[in-house]
Amino acid sequence: MGSDRLTVREIARLAGVSVATVSRVSNGVGQVSEETRRRVQRAIEEHGYRPDHLGRALAAGRHGAVGLVFPGLSGPYFSELIQGFEAEAVHTRTSVHILCTHLRDDSDAQVVEMARRVDGLAVFGGTVSPDTLRELAALVPVVVLAGEGPPGVPSVRAENVAAATALTRHLLADHGLRGLVFVGDPRNSPDVTGRWEGFRAAHRQIGLPLPRAPLRVGLEQHDGVFAADQLLSRAAPPRGVVCANDETALGMLVGAAARGVRVPADLVVTGFDDIPMAALVSPALTTVRQPVRELAGRTARLLLRAAAGETGGSDAALVLPTDLVVRRSCGCPAATGAGPATAPSPATKAGFTTEADRTGHRPATAHGPTDKHTTTEHDPTAAGRRPAAGDRTVR
Amino acid sequence: MGSDRLTVREIARLAGVSVATVSRVSNGVGQVSEETRRRVQRAIEEHGYRPDHLGRALAAGRHGAVGLVFPGLSGPYFSELIQGFEAEAVHTRTSVHILCTHLRDDSDAQVVEMARRVDGLAVFGGTVSPDTLRELAALVPVVVLAGEGPPGVPSVRAENVAAATALTRHLLADHGLRGLVFVGDPRNSPDVTGRWEGFRAAHRQIGLPLPRAPLRVGLEQHDGVFAADQLLSRAAPPRGVVCANDETALGMLVGAAARGVRVPADLVVTGFDDIPMAALVSPALTTVRQPVRELAGRTARLLLRAAAGETGGSDAALVLPTDLVVRRSCGCPAATGAGPATAPSPATKAGFTTEADRTGHRPATAHGPTDKHTTTEHDPTAAGRRPAAGDRTVR
DNA sequence: CCGGTTTCTGAAACCGGTTACCGAGCGGCG
DNA sequence: CGCCGCTCGGTAACCGGTTTCAGAAACCGG
Numbered sequence: 001m002g003s004d005r006l007t008v009r010e011i012a013r014l015a016g017v018s019v020a021t022v023s024r025v026s027n028g029v030g031q032v033s034e035e036t037r038r039r040v041q042r043a044i045e046e047h048g049y050r051p052d053h054l055g056r057a058l059a060a061g062r063h064g065a066v067g068l069v070f071p072g073l074s075g076p077y078f079s080e081l082i083q084g085f086e087a088e089a090v091h092t093r094t095s096v097h098i099l100c101t102h103l104r105d106d107s108d109a110q111v112v113e114m115a116r117r118v119d120g121l122a123v124f125g126g127t128v129s130p131d132t133l134r135e136l137a138a139l140v141p142v143v144v145l146a147g148e149g150p151p152g153v154p155s156v157r158a159e160n161v162a163a164a165t166a167l168t169r170h171l172l173a174d175h176g177l178r179g180l181v182f183v184g185d186p187r188n189s190p191d192v193t194g195r196w197e198g199f200r201a202a203h204r205q206i207g208l209p210l211p212r213a214p215l216r217v218g219l220e221q222h223d224g225v226f227a228a229d230q231l232l233s234r235a236a237p238p239r240g241v242v243c244a245n246d247e248t249a250l251g252m253l254v255g256a257a258a259r260g261v262r263v264p265a266d267l268v269v270t271g272f273d274d275i276p277m278a279a280l281v282s283p284a285l286t287t288v289r290q291p292v293r294e295l296a297g298r299t300a301r302l303l304l305r306a307a308a309g310e311t312g313g314s315d316a317a318l319v320l321p322t323d324l325v326v327r328r329s330c331g332c333p334a335a336t337g338a339g340p341a342t343a344p345s346p347a348t349k350a351g352f353t354t355e356a357d358r359t360g361h362r363p364a365t366a367h368g369p370t371d372k373h374t375t376t377e378h379d380p381t382a383a384g385r386r387p388a389a390g391d392r393t394v395r
Numbered sequence: 396m397g398s399d400r401l402t403v404r405e406i407a408r409l410a411g412v413s414v415a416t417v418s419r420v421s422n423g424v425g426q427v428s429e430e431t432r433r434r435v436q437r438a439i440e441e442h443g444y445r446p447d448h449l450g451r452a453l454a455a456g457r458h459g460a461v462g463l464v465f466p467g468l469s470g471p472y473f474s475e476l477i478q479g480f481e482a483e484a485v486h487t488r489t490s491v492h493i494l495c496t497h498l499r500d501d502s503d504a505q506v507v508e509m510a511r512r513v514d515g516l517a518v519f520g521g522t523v524s525p526d527t528l529r530e531l532a533a534l535v536p537v538v539v540l541a542g543e544g545p546p547g548v549p550s551v552r553a554e555n556v557a558a559a560t561a562l563t564r565h566l567l568a569d570h571g572l573r574g575l576v577f578v579g580d581p582r583n584s585p586d587v588t589g590r591w592e593g594f595r596a597a598h599r600q601i602g603l604p605l606p607r608a609p610l611r612v613g614l615e616q617h618d619g620v621f622a623a624d625q626l627l628s629r630a631a632p633p634r635g636v637v638c639a640n641d642e643t644a645l646g647m648l649v650g651a652a653a654r655g656v657r658v659p660a661d662l663v664v665t666g667f668d669d670i671p672m673a674a675l676v677s678p679a680l681t682t683v684r685q686p687v688r689e690l691a692g693r694t695a696r697l698l699l700r701a702a703a704g705e706t707g708g709s710d711a712a713l714v715l716p717t718d719l720v721v722r723r724s725c726g727c728p729a730a731t732g733a734g735p736a737t738a739p740s741p742a743t744k745a746g747f748t749t750e751a752d753r754t755g756h757r758p759a760t761a762h763g764p765t766d767k768h769t770t771t772e773h774d775p776t777a778a779g780r781r782p783a784a785g786d787r788t789v790r
Numbered sequence: 791c792c793g794g795t796t797t798c799t800g801a802a803a804c805c806g807g808t809t810a811c812c813g814a815g816c817g818g819c820g
Numbered sequence: 821c822g823c824c825g826c827t828c829g830g831t832a833a834c835c836g837g838t839t840t841c842a843g844a845a846a847c848c849g850g
Contacts, residue, residue: 007806018830023808030809031828053512054453055806058835063449065492065512073474083468086495090505095492095512097460100481110485117448117460117490222671251675257652258677276617280646282653402836413800418838425839426798450836453805796847803840810833819824 006049015043026051065095066300066307067114070124071189072102074220075247076275077292081145084296085122092304094119101127108132115139120307122299125157125190141306145299147190148317156299156318160191163288163322164198165205167270168242170286170324172206175331177240177268183227183252184244185216192219192244195272199242219244224251232259232267240268246275249285253329264331274325283328291320401444410438421446460490461702462509465519466584467497469615470642471670472687476540479691480517487699489514496522503527510534515702517694520552520585536701540694542585543712551694551713555586558683558717559593560600562665563637565681565719567601570726572635572663577609578622578647579639587614587639590667594637614639619646627654627662635663641670644680648724659726669720678723686715
């Protein structure tokens with residue numbers, strides 16, 4: 001009558017076998033005669049037995065979970081990233097623990113705490129200190145997402161510097177703009193740092209004096225509105241702004257519209273990321289397309305492999321290619337399928353993307369500037385994003 | 396020389412005590428002499444020992460984790476919700492597992508699987524079938540977030556029906572609009588269902604024929620742009636739209652602007668949620684404010700208490716009050732602090748919110764229509780959202 | 791000096807699984 | 821008929837903690 005909670009031993013008693021046999025049947029390993037298997041199977045189903053995750057995890061020495069650390073959820077970029085990551089993880093029956101460090105000062109300790117509950121950790125670039133990152137890497141496999149880790153820690157990110165350079169050169173050289181302002185805080189994240197670097201590099205390459213300090217604002221849409229208020233109330237408002245991401249740029253558009261400032265006639269605005277709205281606003285946003293879903297997928301797969309104990313984990317930094325997407329907000333005419341009014345920046349390879357179907361593959365061309373740690377690959381399984389008709393993409 | 400991995404037994408050996416003593420010291424429970432405590436403490440610190448989470452969890456019969464199930468991450472609403480939930484959980488050293496069910500057909504099985512790895516589950520309304528919900532509730536404590544659960548399962552949601560009714564009545568009665576279109580899919584989530592219900596109720600109350608079927612689109616900004624394309628290309632475009640959320644409404648604004656349709660002169664647009672951008676666009680969006688952060692916090696606290704084994708869990712449905720926020724997109728003049736041009740809908744209590752400070756408390760007035768399961772409370776610890784200057788809020 | 795507390799510590803059971811190892815039973819073959 | 825090898829299934833150790841229980845030592849009042 002010791003029919004307490006449902007455990008292996010209980011099921012074993014009910015089926016008249018040993019715990020080893022129950023475990024063998026429930027896991028489908030080892031040799032069990034057909035007759036015994038059936039008997040055990042029946043006992044399992046009859047009582048709705050499901051092995052306890054903790055016991056199993058303890059025995060296996062594996063949590064069956066990975067962690068995802070990010071600063072906070074702002075905008076489609078993070079949403080997409082998290083969803084992509086989660087989708088990949090759930091695919092391998094691994095659960096995902098999240099940790100938002102945003103605005104928390106004791107976050108490093110919490111990340112370390114989390115590291116003890118998972119088999120691997122994906123850390124968004126810039127969310128934890130390098131020291132802590134090393135400490136984590138000593139505990140569990142770690143992959144840095146959208147940033148670079150210390151030596152030995154693999155990372156996955158999108159190319160930012162060259163893309164930002166090309167974008168800025170397009171404004172400086174092709175449109176002849178001067179006095180551009182960068183909107184975003186480079187200290188915010190490695191992504192923004194890279195974009196700011198590219199912004200400066202373009203000025204250097206063209207032979208212009210280095211730009212002024214960036215307008216340090218957050219990455220959300222209302223931050224862009226705020227930035228517009230700041231910039232457009234100046235005595236001499238800038239003729240163009242390079243925003244750290246699309247949200248900010250969209251906010252800038254809204255702020256400009258509220259003041260009657262016309263884009264691109266009075267003010268040129270560019271974004272970064274190519275979120276769905278970027279193609280839908282008017283004027284459509286000139287921006288840089290980032291393969292967010294693939295970024296997330298790659299990170300997840302890399303991490304899951306490492307978490308599963310596969311030692312063949314590359315410690316390389318994976319850099320995914322990005323595309324400059326030229327639309328109207330930079331002052332270019334609406335694309336009609338004909339060539340651009342001005343030649344694209346010489347540092348980039350120009351090309352047109354025609355309407356591609358949902359599963360269309362993007363060609364696996366290696367991106368230009370790569371350092372020795374940099375690999376550029378293409379994953380044919382990742383679904384490409386459908387470019388809006390009429391987009392002109394420059395790589 | 397058996398200095399293998401760091402376990403209690405290993406530390407016990409090193410400190411020359413028993414495992415029980417190590418456990419006592421590391422947990423700070425029981426009686427341990429000062430001298431022994433120091434010796435054990437030293438061994439722990441010297442080797443950087445931290446008890447394994449799995450072993451501890453197995454012994455305690457508690458995972459130290461809760462799950463959060465939601466359809467997908469779209470827009471600030473979900474972001475805010477998740478961040479609020481996570482913040483509350485991390486506060487009690489509980490980790491958060493996430494599961495996006497979006498577009499996955501086998502999600503019910505995955506939710507059940509997740510239930511075996513956590514001490515409690517917060518399930519977003521409409522993401523799992525009622526049957527599965529009951530199954531889950533038998534396994535672990537469950538709280539339904541933004542929706543209603545089966546009897547015995549507590550839930551937390553914001554008031555939708557009355558708010559949507561008031562909003563729609565405002566358009567119908569105060570602005571005299573007819574032929575309104577509801578933009579959003581009521582099957583999408585309980586929230587949208589409630590808003591659609593309120594939309595219909597307002598027509599009924601005014602004595603108008605029931606409105607046509609809603610324009611079924613998603614909840615993201617680009618869905619709103621799509622909806623604008625659909626509606627504005629009709630032979631007789633509607634004079635007003637009630638959008639299921641602010642994102643859609645913002646997209647509608649963008650789509651209207653692209654076609655030269657003026658809001659509110661040619662088209663009246665309203666939203667729902669009062670996300671930060673709603674007050675910043677022009678015209679500023681008339682919408683309904685929802686206490687998202689509090690929604691998340693309440694849910695989390697309710698769940699965490701239940702997960703900790705406290706039996707005093709109320710199985711009530713908690714309904715948080717919402718505010719109608721009248722701005723310009725409905726056709727009302729810019730608020731100047733003076734009275735409204737037209738009287739607010741008689742079903743609602745009108746009032747002005749002046750600039751409140753960040754920690755300002757909202758008065759704990761009970762909301763009108765409450766059923767027997769409904770409680771309306773006010774949590775003084777939840778930070779209020781700062782209303783934009785000039786907003787007119789109606790409750 | 792002695793019985794009774796109180797304080798401290800350790801051995802061992804337990805949480806719920808997995809699995810190494812071993813022995814029993816059986817069929818086939820020399 | 822005896823031996824070998826294979827299949828099947830059970831015993832017990834183990835994963836890494838917590839906790840019960842009992843015993844030893846110290847302490848106290850009478």
